[in-house]
Amino acid sequence: MTTTHRTTALVWFRRDLRLADNPALAAAVRHADHVVAVYVHAPEEDGAWRPGAASDWWLHRSLVRLDADLQRRGISLTVRRGASSAQALAELARETGATHLYWNRLYEPAAAARDERLEAELTAQDVACESFNGGLLSEPWELLNSQQAPYRVFTPFWRALQARLDGLPPPLAAPKRLRGPSPRGVSIDSLGLLPRIAWDAGLAERWVPGETGAHERLEAFCDTALARYDEGRNRPDEDDGSRLSPHLHFGEVSPRQCVVAVRNAVMPTMDRPATKASAEAFLRQVGWREFAHHLLHHFPHTTEAPLDERFERFAWQDDAALLQAWQRGRTGYPLVDAGMRELWTTGWMHNRVRMVVASLLVKNLRQPWVAGARWFWDTLVDADLANNTLGWQWTTGCGADAAPFFRIFNPVLQAERHDPRRVYLRRWLPELARVPDEWIHRPWQAPAAVLAEAGVELGVTYPRPVVDFGESRRAALAAYAQIREPVAAAKARSGMAERGPRRTSGR
DNA sequence: TGAAATGTTGGGGCG
DNA sequence: ACGCCCCAACATTTC
Numbered sequence: 001m002t003t004t005h006r007t008t009a010l011v012w013f014r015r016d017l018r019l020a021d022n023p024a025l026a027a028a029v030r031h032a033d034h035v036v037a038v039y040v041h042a043p044e045e046d047g048a049w050r051p052g053a054a055s056d057w058w059l060h061r062s063l064v065r066l067d068a069d070l071q072r073r074g075i076s077l078t079v080r081r082g083a084s085s086a087q088a089l090a091e092l093a094r095e096t097g098a099t100h101l102y103w104n105r106l107y108e109p110a111a112a113a114r115d116e117r118l119e120a121e122l123t124a125q126d127v128a129c130e131s132f133n134g135g136l137l138s139e140p141w142e143l144l145n146s147q148q149a150p151y152r153v154f155t156p157f158w159r160a161l162q163a164r165l166d167g168l169p170p171p172l173a174a175p176k177r178l179r180g181p182s183p184r185g186v187s188i189d190s191l192g193l194l195p196r197i198a199w200d201a202g203l204a205e206r207w208v209p210g211e212t213g214a215h216e217r218l219e220a221f222c223d224t225a226l227a228r229y230d231e232g233r234n235r236p237d238e239d240d241g242s243r244l245s246p247h248l249h250f251g252e253v254s255p256r257q258c259v260v261a262v263r264n265a266v267m268p269t270m271d272r273p274a275t276k277a278s279a280e281a282f283l284r285q286v287g288w289r290e291f292a293h294h295l296l297h298h299f300p301h302t303t304e305a306p307l308d309e310r311f312e313r314f315a316w317q318d319d320a321a322l323l324q325a326w327q328r329g330r331t332g333y334p335l336v337d338a339g340m341r342e343l344w345t346t347g348w349m350h351n352r353v354r355m356v357v358a359s360l361l362v363k364n365l366r367q368p369w370v371a372g373a374r375w376f377w378d379t380l381v382d383a384d385l386a387n388n389t390l391g392w393q394w395t396t397g398c399g400a401d402a403a404p405f406f407r408i409f410n411p412v413l414q415a416e417r418h419d420p421r422r423v424y425l426r427r428w429l430p431e432l433a434r435v436p437d438e439w440i441h442r443p444w445q446a447p448a449a450v451l452a453e454a455g456v457e458l459g460v461t462y463p464r465p466v467v468d469f470g471e472s473r474r475a476a477l478a479a480y481a482q483i484r485e486p487v488a489a490a491k492a493r494s495g496m497a498e499r500g501p502r503r504t505s506g507r
Numbered sequence: 508t509g510a511a512a513t514g515t516t517g518g519g520g521c522g
Numbered sequence: 523a524c525g526c527c528c529c530a531a532c533a534t535t536t537c
Contacts (some may be wrong), residue, residue, distance in 0.1 A: 234508085355508070394508090406537040407509045414509090473510085477537055 004255045008034040009100035010093060010127075012085075013077070014111075015250035016104040016134045017062045018211040023132035024102040034180035036096050037070050039063060040088045041081040041191045047110040049303065049385050052378030054347040057200050058209045061194035062250050063212025067188065073178045078185040079473035085354040087119040093127045095183055098126060104134025104251070108385045109300035115485055123283060137255050137290055138164060150298035152307075152400045157294065166494030171257045175321035201343035207246065214247035218258060221266035229278040234344050235286075236339075236350035236506045237423035242282065243348070245382035248289065255286050292386035295400050303389050304370050306398035310483045314398075316368040326361050327375055329428075334441050335415040336360050338428035345428075347381035352418055358395040359409040366479065369396040397480075405480045408473050415441035431461050432507050 001056035001446050009032035011025050019025060028035045034043055043050040051059065067077040082088035089101060106112060116244035119129045131141055143160050144150060208216065225232055227239040234242025266423070268277040299307055306312060325331050329340035340354035349357070354376075361372045373392040377383045393399025397407070419425060422440050426433045432440050434454035442466055443456060451458065458464050 235520070324516060352508085359509090404537085408537090470511090473537095480537085 006034060007032040007100065008036060008098040009234075010036045010038055010089065010096070010097050012089060012101060012103040013037060013039045013066065014103060014106060014251075015249065017066045018174075018252050018254070019066075019073070020174035020211070021134075021254045022104065022174075022251075023134045023172065024104045024130075026172045027130065027132065028100070028102045029178070031173045032100060032180075034096075035075060035178050036078060036088070036092065036098060036180050036183065037066075037178075038078045038080060038092055038185075039066075040085045041079065042085045042088070044108060045085060045114050045363060046108070049108065049110070049377065052383060053195060054203065054379050054381045055192040055377075055383045057195065057203055057347070058207070058246055058250060058381045060188060060191070061207075061209035062252060063188045065212065068249075069211060070178065073175065075180050076182040078183050079188055080185050081191065085114065086121045089118070090122060090125055090127070092183060092392060093122070094127070094445070096181055099126070099128060101129045101439060103131050104129045105139075106135070107140060107297050109296070109303065112297075114486070120318075124426065133321045134254060135251055136293055137161060137168065137259065137286070140294040143294065151291070152295075154291050154401045154492050157291050161287055161290055162283075165259065168256060168259065171254065171260060182492075206346045206348070209246070209250070209252070211252045214244070214252035215257075217242075217244060217264060218253055218261050222261050226262060226265055226282065227275055227278055230274065230281045231278075233281065234352050234418055236353050237244065237419045237421060237427075241350060242285075245384070245387075246348070249382050249384045249387075249418070255289065259283060260284060261474045264326035288390070289387060291400075292384075292390040295390055296386040299400075300442055302393060302399070303385060303394045306369075306396070307400055308394060308398040308402070309398070310486065313483050314382065315366075315479045315482060317366045319365070319367065320369075322365045323361075323367050323371055324462070324465060326357070326365060326367070326372075329468075330463045331360065331365075332409040332444065332463040333360060333469075334429055334443065335411040335419065335423050336434060338425050341428045343376075343379050349380070349381065350424075352414075353424075354391065355395055356409045356411055356414050357393060360411060362392075362396045363405075363408045363476040364469060366465055366472070366476060369393065369398070369453065406477060408476065412442045412469075429462070432456060 009028040011028045016024065025035070042360055063077065063079070068241060070077050078092065080088040080092065082091070092098070093101065103115070106115065115131065122129050140160055143157065145156060151160070156505075207213070211501065221242045225242070228240060229242070232238055238433065244258065245251065246257070248255065262279055262282055266275050269275045295302065326336070326340065329337040329344065331337055336357045339357045341347050342353070343349040353496070358369075358372055361367050369392045373388050376388055376392075394402045397405035399402055400472050415425065419441075422437050425440050432443060432454070435443055435446065435456060436450065436454075439450055443451065443462060444458060456462055
């Protein structure tokens with residue numbers, strides 16, 4: 001081998017922070033003698049949705065792990081920051097003599113547009129670019145309904161996706177050995193991703209970011225909670241969720257790896273109905289993730305605008321105090337407050353509770369769903385623009401295949417149903433811990449003696465409800481009635497009104 | 508992957 | 523024995 005024939009490829013890591021089942025990395029190893037692994041920090045390029053503090057915390061840890069994993073295989077991660085990703089990568093290509101640039105695709109509107117421009121720029125500078133699907137089971141544009149239009153309903157989308165799963169190629173192995181230069185970069189610490197004040201103890205206690213942590217989580221889930229997932233996923237008091245969402249978001253594990261692991265795990269006991277239902281329920285959740293990316297690709301404006309245009313006119317009541325009470329876990333509704341505190345402390349919230357807190361914010365407090373989406377965006381370690389957008393629009397009732405607006409969760413009933421022993425409430429609301437099961441999820445209704453005995457003083461040690469549930473529910477339904485008419489019909493009618501009333505009957 | 512209001516049914520107490 | 527009422531349990535409808 002001579003240096004004249006040596007080819008060097010850049011692998012641009014973004015949210016595919018893993019070595020196994022990484023198509024871009026595999027392509028680089030296949031086509032080039034030398035591989036340069038690079039991460040470019042340019043959060044401004046994410047526009048209005050640059051990652052929040054919890055997400056940054058995770059990113060820092062995941063990058064550290066990726067660097068260590070690469071070093072074990074012979075190269076290190078070059079971290080750069082610059083005026084733009086394109087400029088940083090062009091410079092790096094010049095420094096290393098790289099002729100190829102590989103990456104795995106992203107689907108957020110800002111990132112996708114950036115990648116498209118970048119590809120044109122780099123190609124013009126004689127760097128051959130190639131991108132891959134490393135993050136989804138199916139590309140968002142591959143699945144279309146019979147009218148060749150994007151799906152707007154989950155079930156037919158899921159059917160179409162499932163039909164393709166049998167032909168899913170097996171995950172790619174991690175390269176055993178990597179060689180190539182490791183050009184100078186900045187340190188991961190210098191990116192300023194970690195919090196300046198140490199609020200992250202709860203996160204560090206609960207999560208192990210990085211590829212190894214992701215696979216340990218996947219294995220642990222397959223070994224234990226998977227078998228009872230169908231029931232267990234609705235129990236915030238148990239630890240029966242997969243908790244894979246942040247690992248999937250950062251690409252520390254691929255959805256393909258998850259599907260294969262789950263199938264292998266349930267194969268021996270597939271004859272048991274509970275196992276079958278649980279495996280299907282989990283795969284369905286992976287399917288919702290795919291659906292979210294499908295929708296974000298086809299309807300990129302939905303990150304801040306409702307897919308259902310009627311909701312442009314919805315009478316939100318912007319109220320900073322109500323929003324803040326919700327954010328801080330001081331709404332007076334224990335299940336909601338427990339969830340919001342779990343979120344703040346751990347960077348995560350049980351999915352069932354996410355629906356309940358979102359319903360209260362949007363319907364009972366009547367705050368705009370984007371305000372909730374922004375808060376989740378900044379506080380969740382699994383904050384993902386596609387999932388977050390779909391989740392909030394779904395709960396609001398303004399999105400694709402959305403829950404009907406009038407589906408308004410009652411936090412008291414939800415607590416009774418899904419936290420029967422009140423374990424979840426006591427874990428996150430120490431000030432209510434001594435209130436008995438009968439009253440802890442609705443302390444404002446408890447007899448004074450019970451509260452006194454438990455050391456609770458409403459309005460002092462724990463807030464009274466910031467709004468009355470029944471009253472605010474009725475107000476929300478009334479606000480919904482105002483916009484219920486389809487936009488087209490409303491326009492037609494106001495058009496007629498301008499021309500004066502037109503009587504076509506009743507003579 | 509709601510909740511509340513309203514409607515229906517059927518068992519049992521009771522005159 | 524019978525009809526009547528009560529009401530819990532369940533079903534349906536509405537938001």
